[in-house]
Amino acid sequence: MRHRDHQQSRHAPSGVLDVLLLALLGTVLGGAASLCALGFVAIVEWLNDVLLISPRSRMLFPDPTWLVVATITVPAAGGLAVGLMHRLIPEGRPHSPADVIAAVQTRRGRLPARAGLLSACSGLVSLGCGASVGQYGPLVHMGGTLGSLSARLLHAGRTDDNIAIAAGVSAVIATAFNAPLAGIVFAHEVVLRHYALRAFAPVAAASIVGYVLAEVVFERGALFSVAETGVPQAWEFGAFLVIGALGALVAGAYVHAILGVGRMAARMPLPPAVRPAIAGAALGLTALWVPDILGMGQETLRLATIDGAFGGAELALVLVLKLLATAVCIGMGFGGGVFSPALVVGTLFGALCGSLVGLVVGDQGASLAVYAVCGMVAVTAPVIGAPLTSLLIVFELTGNYVLTTAALASIALANPLGAQLFGRSLFDIQLRQRGLDLAAGRGRAMLEALHITPLVSRDCVELRPDTTVAEAVAIVSHAGHGEAYVVARNGRYRGTVTLACLEAVREDGGGARPVAALTDTDRPVLPEGASVWTAMAELQTFAGEAIAVVDDLESRAFRGVIYEAALTRAYLKQTEELRREEHGSG
Amino acid sequence: MAQDRHVWRDCCRLSALLMAAALVLGVVHAGENTADDTPRLRVLSWGGAYEAAQTQALFEPFTEATGIPVSVDAYAGGLQALREATHGDGPPWDVIDMTMSDARAACAQGLLQSLDAQLLDPAPDGTAPRQDFFEGAFTECAIAHTVFATVVAYDRTAFPGNRPTSIKHLFDIEGFPGPRALQRTPAANLEWALLSYNVPLEELYGLLSTERGLSLALRRLDSLGEAIHWWEGAEEPVQLLADGEVVMASGFNGRFFDAIVNQGAPIDILWDGQIQEFETWVIPNGADNPHLAREFIRFATRTDRLVEFARHLPYGPVRRSAAEQVTTHKPTGIDMRLHVPTHPLNAHRAVRKDETWYAQVHARINERFRDWLEGRGETNDGG
Numbered sequence: 001m002r003h004r005d006h007q008q009s010r011h012a013p014s015g016v017l018d019v020l021l022l023a024l025l026g027t028v029l030g031g032a033a034s035l036c037a038l039g040f041v042a043i044v045e046w047l048n049d050v051l052l053i054s055p056r057s058r059m060l061f062p063d064p065t066w067l068v069v070a071t072i073t074v075p076a077a078g079g080l081a082v083g084l085m086h087r088l089i090p091e092g093r094p095h096s097p098a099d100v101i102a103a104v105q106t107r108r109g110r111l112p113a114r115a116g117l118l119s120a121c122s123g124l125v126s127l128g129c130g131a132s133v134g135q136y137g138p139l140v141h142m143g144g145t146l147g148s149l150s151a152r153l154l155h156a157g158r159t160d161d162n163i164a165i166a167a168g169v170s171a172v173i174a175t176a177f178n179a180p181l182a183g184i185v186f187a188h189e190v191v192l193r194h195y196a197l198r199a200f201a202p203v204a205a206a207s208i209v210g211y212v213l214a215e216v217v218f219e220r221g222a223l224f225s226v227a228e229t230g231v232p233q234a235w236e237f238g239a240f241l242v243i244g245a246l247g248a249l250v251a252g253a254y255v256h257a258i259l260g261v262g263r264m265a266a267r268m269p270l271p272p273a274v275r276p277a278i279a280g281a282a283l284g285l286t287a288l289w290v291p292d293i294l295g296m297g298q299e300t301l302r303l304a305t306i307d308g309a310f311g312g313a314e315l316a317l318v319l320v321l322k323l324l325a326t327a328v329c330i331g332m333g334f335g336g337g338v339f340s341p342a343l344v345v346g347t348l349f350g351a352l353c354g355s356l357v358g359l360v361v362g363d364q365g366a367s368l369a370v371y372a373v374c375g376m377v378a379v380t381a382p383v384i385g386a387p388l389t390s391l392l393i394v395f396e397l398t399g400n401y402v403l404t405t406a407a408l409a410s411i412a413l414a415n416p417l418g419a420q421l422f423g424r425s426l427f428d429i430q431l432r433q434r435g436l437d438l439a440a441g442r443g444r445a446m447l448e449a450l451h452i453t454p455l456v457s458r459d460c461v462e463l464r465p466d467t468t469v470a471e472a473v474a475i476v477s478h479a480g481h482g483e484a485y486v487v488a489r490n491g492r493y494r495g496t497v498t499l500a501c502l503e504a505v506r507e508d509g510g511g512a513r514p515v516a517a518l519t520d521t522d523r524p525v526l527p528e529g530a531s532v533w534t535a536m537a538e539l540q541t542f543a544g545e546a547i548a549v550v551d552d553l554e555s556r557a558f559r560g561v562i563y564e565a566a567l568t569r570a571y572l573k574q575t576e577e578l579r580r581e582e583h584g585s586g
Numbered sequence: 587m588a589q590d591r592h593v594w595r596d597c598c599r600l601s602a603l604l605m606a607a608a609l610v611l612g613v614v615h616a617g618e619n620t621a622d623d624t625p626r627l628r629v630l631s632w633g634g635a636y637e638a639a640q641t642q643a644l645f646e647p648f649t650e651a652t653g654i655p656v657s658v659d660a661y662a663g664g665l666q667a668l669r670e671a672t673h674g675d676g677p678p679w680d681v682i683d684m685t686m687s688d689a690r691a692a693c694a695q696g697l698l699q700s701l702d703a704q705l706l707d708p709a710p711d712g713t714a715p716r717q718d719f720f721e722g723a724f725t726e727c728a729i730a731h732t733v734f735a736t737v738v739a740y741d742r743t744a745f746p747g748n749r750p751t752s753i754k755h756l757f758d759i760e761g762f763p764g765p766r767a768l769q770r771t772p773a774a775n776l777e778w779a780l781l782s783y784n785v786p787l788e789e790l791y792g793l794l795s796t797e798r799g800l801s802l803a804l805r806r807l808d809s810l811g812e813a814i815h816w817w818e819g820a821e822e823p824v825q826l827l828a829d830g831e832v833v834m835a836s837g838f839n840g841r842f843f844d845a846i847v848n849q850g851a852p853i854d855i856l857w858d859g860q861i862q863e864f865e866t867w868v869i870p871n872g873a874d875n876p877h878l879a880r881e882f883i884r885f886a887t888r889t890d891r892l893v894e895f896a897r898h899l900p901y902g903p904v905r906r907s908a909a910e911q912v913t914t915h916k917p918t919g920i921d922m923r924l925h926v927p928t929h930p931l932n933a934h935r936a937v938r939k940d941e942t943w944y945a946q947v948h949a950r951i952n953e954r955f956r957d958w959l960e961g962r963g964e965t966n967d968g969g
Contacts, residue, residue: 059795060946227784291796299789299796306783309802369784 019201022163026202029150029164030171030209033143037172037210038218040124040139044296047128051078053295071287071294075280078129082122082335083273092272094119094335096137097190097384098427100144100169102434104162104191105442106449107577110152111165116145122335130295131276132283132325136176137337143172144191159581163199166192167206173389174210178222179396183207186389190425193442194582222397224301226373229402232366236357237409240374243353244410247378248417250349254323254342255383255426259433261331272333279332283325292318293325297344304347305369312355319348338426342380350375366406373403374410382418385425387411446574447533452526455535455570456549456560462487465494465516472515473502483545485558486519493550493558495519527552528559532570539564626655627878630667631683633660635844639898640683644886647894651885654878665692668870672697676872680879686730686864687941693727699869700726705880707888709907718889718905720928722938723864730864731887732901735927735936736774737860739823739842742852744833753859753935754782756834757806759813764833767823770816772955773944774836774861777937779806781859791940795947804958816964827853843900843925847918855925857932863939864904902928909933 048054052061052070061067086092095115103111123138147168151161166187174183184207188195214220232240265275287294292303300318303309310318326341354371358364373394381390391411395404423429428438438445461476461484476484476499484502486494497518505511505518524538525548538547546561629645631637637658645656659679661667665688671677684692692698703724706715716724723730738756740749745762755762756778768775776794780803785793793799807814815832817823823835824842828851839860845851867886869879885891889911892903897916903909909928914921923929927936944951 054792055795055799056792056943060943062946222786225784225786292798299792299799302785302789302793303796303798303802306785306802308805309798 019198022160022198023201023205025150025154025164026167026205027209029147029167029202030174030206031213032150033146033168033171033206034175034210034213036142036146037139037175038214038220040120040142041135041176041220043124044127044135047124048130048295051129053128053130055291055299058291068288072281072284075130075284075287075294076277077280078125078131079276079278079280079332079334080274081125081129082131083276083333085118085122085125086333086335087273089115089118091115093333094122094138095141095145096337096427096430097140097144098430100141100165101191101193101427101438102431102436103144103148104165105193105438105445106436107158107162107446107581108449110161111141111145111148113145113149116141116149119335120145123337126276126329126334126336127296129280130283130287131280131329131334131336132293132295132297132322132341133329133334133336134338134340134342135296135336136173136339138335139172139176140169140337143168143170158577159198162192162581163202166199167202170203171206171210174207175214176223177393177397178211178215178220179393180207180211182389182392182396183210185392186386189386189388190384190427193438196582223393224305224373224397226305226367226369226398226400226403228367229370229400229406230365230367232370232402232406233364235361236364236366237406239353239357239371240406240409241413243350243371243374244378244413245417246353247346247349247375247410248382248414248421250323250345251342251379251382251414251418252422254326254338254345254379255422255429257323257327258330258338258426259429261327263331265332276329276333279328279334282328286321286325290318290321293322296340297322300344301347304344304351305372307368310348310351312352312359315348315352315355319345319352322348339380339384342383343376346376346379347372348375349379366402370403370406373398374406377407378410378414381411382414382422383426385415385419385428387415443575443578444533446578447536447571448531450532450570450574452530452532452535452549452562452567453528455532455562455566456528457546457563457566458560460485460546460561462558463497463515464489465519466514468511469502469505469513469515469518470511472497473499473506473511476502481545484515485548485561486515487558491557493525493548493556495521496523496544496548498544523548525550525553525556526562532567532574535562535567536571539567624655625875625878626657627681627875627882628679629656629658629681629683629882630661630679631658632663636899639895643895643898644891647891648882648885652881656882663688665695665697668692668697669695672870672872676874677870679870680873680875681882682868682870683731684728684866684868686725686728686866687945689728689866689868690725690941690945692868693725697871698727699871699873699876701729701867701869701880701883703729705884707884709889709905711907713907715905718907720904720906723904725866728864728866728868729883729887730866730904731892732865732895733862733904733928734865734901735839735857735860735862736769736836737839737842737927738778738834738836738856739827739853740834740856741827741830741832742854749854750834750856751858753778753856755856757782757809759810762833765813765815765831766810767815767817767826767832767835767837769823769836770818770959772951773939775807776800776803776951777861777939778836778859779803781935781937782806787935787937790937791943795943800954804954807958808962824851824853827851839925839927840900846925847915847920857927858935859937860927860932860935861937861939862902862927862933863941865901896922896926900925900927902926902933904928 049057051074052058120138120142126133127135144165147164151164169191170183170187173186174180184204187203292300323345350372353375354368377390381387391407394407436445461479461481463472463484463486465486465488482499484497488494497515501518526535528551546563548561549559551557551559649655703715708714709718744764750762777790780790820838823837824845826832827835828845842853842855846853867883869876873879889905889908892905892908893911896903896912912922912926912929923931
């Protein structure tokens with residue numbers, strides 16, 4: 001208690017200043033992130049025009065033969081460039097929102113600048129060359145990296161680093177969608193995954209700056225707008241619910257297609273740098289037949305909300321092709337996000353449902369656009385694990401309450417079902433595959449991310465296998481320990497002996513025997529790289545002083561021991577940090 | 587860094603000096619050239635009421651202010667005359683009033699001098715021309731001065747108790763029954779057809795560039811069925827509407843204005859979805875008095891001149907500062923704000939015609955349109 005009181009009295013006078021400084025950081029950072037996002041989007045648009053990806057530039061291009069050539073070579077060349085770029089990133093892949101989430105959730109913070117820059121460039125080239133990927137993933141990662149960089153410049157602690165990352169992310173979302181509330185909620189819902197008052201001010205400030213820059217200064221148009229919704233009849237809300245449930249299945253198919261292609265690509269006898277080029281060429285070839293799958297699909301998104309723009313079969317065809325195109329592009333290694341293609345897939349799916357409902361029931365009150373938007377949120381929300389953000393995007397972009405309630409009906413089932421079927425989001429699945437399971441909560445994730453290495457102690461008794469029992473008793477009891485660790489001359493760990501066991505053997509007259517014969521070899525050992533979580537799991541079935549730590553389980557070179565008290569201290573420290581970050585108010 | 591700035595400043599000074607010298611020489615030269623004659627600004631414009639309005643609002647005040655007389659030739663648009671003159675003895679004009687699309691083509695063919703927006707005057711409140719003029723008003727060789735619009739007009743008496751308020755109503759044959767006169771071209775019709783699906787203005791040409799968007803637009807036109815009455819000459823739609831043969835008609839806003847004001851026809855203009863095009867000033871290559879021409883362009887695009895011009899004809903000033911100040915029609919005193927395309931009351935949902943798009947896709951889109959007309963069983967007698 002005294003410690004706590006002391007802390008409060010120390011924090012109170014500087015608390016206000018601290019909060020104000022954080023808000024200022026959010027404002028400045030929000031401006032920077034927002035300008036970068038606007039620049040990113042502008043460059044992508046420019047590239048799409050120059051490289052004959054956008055429909056307008058394709059229409060303006062006079063030579064049909066060269067257009068065919070460009071349609072295939074541009075994505076292929078872009079893929080090659082991206083593939084080569086990824087070789088410069090240590091992980092060999094572009095970083096994504098999943099990395100941002102991992103950094104924040106494990107409090108490892110510190111998004112690397114170099115990988116961040118390369119990932120942004122990879123996103124730019126991928127999008128610019130017409131790959132079927134999204135722009136929001138690279139933008140979110142860019143915002144997060146800028147946040148982390150600025151926190152590092154200011155020598156901020158881990159909590160403030162996390163807040164800065166969240167602020168950067170909220171600014172780019174607010175900018176990209178012209179939706180400040182969605183920016184704030186996205187940062188909380190997807191990145192921070194808790195709500196702390198301390199984080200709110202900077203995140204909100206960043207979001208507002210992002211919105212003002214996008215809407216007022218640069219007057220960017222909205223991503224989508226729905227002018228006429230009609231008035232849905234009561235039964236149609238039931239249809240929206242069902243669309244939500246089915247949307248979760250589409251989302252599942254989308255996510256698994258991406259992951260599946262990723263697994264297949266890894267088994268291909270091809271250098272990783274060439275894979276995206278092949279995906280690009282395949283995409284270009286298919287686009288000659290169905291151009292709707294090229295690029296982010298802005299036009300397709302719009303057309304899908306118009307009754308009659310697609311026939312029913314066409315809707316299904318473009319939906320399937322867009323889903324596959326995205327899976328191939330991302331799975332084979334293009335940089336870029338999953339949100340924009342999911343928007344297109346979802347909108348097509350919603351429009352398909354709307355047309356089917358119209359065929360079967362007729363007498364719809366809601367326009368096709370309402371069904372399209374329901375499908376859109378039903379697919380996107382489970383993919384990125386952000387139901388509230390998706391809902392707010394609809395609300396802020398359209399300002400339409402009818403549409404928002406319809407979307408709410410779809411989201412209500414989509415996200416919980418999706419979470420049951422495949423996981424909270426694509427990001428969570430990717431992280432689980434990389435060994436970070438966020439499903440069991442942040443506490444476990446952090447313990448899993450925490451290595452035992454700094455907790456390993458050399459304060460223990462080592463014995464050679466040929467040491468006699470009598471010598472061993474003397475050594476161990478003089479050292480004041482109850483256990484000793486038997487280590488061969490080559491450094492290999494053999495097992496543990498307890499003082500009680502040694503004493504008993506000596507009592508029985510075995511004082512001259514070597515300790516090797518008494519060694520308990522069944523004791524658990526931990527490899528050096530093990531996480532605190534694994535160590536604590538071992539502790540549950542372990543009765544003894546400390547667990548031996550070896551370099552790895554094969555060579556078993558002795559590195560020291562880890563005491564139960566050290567693990568408990570680490571656990572308590574981590575719990576306290578989490579408590580402060582998540583419940584601290586300033 | 588500081589040294590760079592010095593060098594830069596010196597360069598600026600030097601070039602200013604050179605320019606001043608050139609200007610003096612140019613004026614002297616022009617003076618000498620016309621020593622036996624008086625110096626004179628020669629303009630090529632559209633003749634008729636348009637020329638009369640320009641004379642009152644621009645040419646006479648220019649002569650008053652500078653003492654330089656203005657002589658005007660009339661033409662009917664196109665580049666033929668300019669091309670011939672350029673290849674012959676040089677153009678006998680110093681400045682030409684051209685549509686933006688003609689100006690683009692002429693510029694691409696090297697017939698025009700390049701023009702810099704820096705020669706323009708700021709707005710009365712000091713706003714720089716780049717902020718004051720509408721976006722797209724400056725191209726390499728042309729400076730826009732006014733905006734004319736292709737609009738849908740309707741017979742006020744045709745729909746008792748109801749009036750069209752949205753471009754969607756052009757295609758609402760049940761709510762607003764009756765024949766419609768539309769120009770037998772893809773331009774304007776395609777834009778309006780897509781707008782009727784609630785497509786945002788900025789996505790219009792992107793969507794028209796997709797096969798899906800294009801066929802969607804043509805299908806909307808199809809839905810009008812027998813109600814379409816095609817026109818080709820610009821006077822036709824006004825006449826058809828005035829005679830009561832159609833209930834709605836597309837056409838140029840100036841023509842409808844004339845019918846309303848001078849003939850008292852019961853016509854109203856539906857400004858929603860108006861398609862705006864720029865009228866520009868250009869200086870031909872080889873003009874005798876390019877400095878005088880620039881002087882004139884500066885004068886003629888001043889806010890007060892544009893406001894004055896809009897008191898004669900319903901051409902929208904291309905400057906925001908002028909569009910907001912539009913007052914009344916000089917001869918009749920009617921409120922010109924209702925008739926000027928760029929006034930904020932009317933410009934709410936205006937489409938800026940994508941000249942680049944039309945310049946490039948012209949042939950393909952016309953062919954597509956012809957095929958569609960044939961598919962409807964209509965012969966294309968107008969070419």
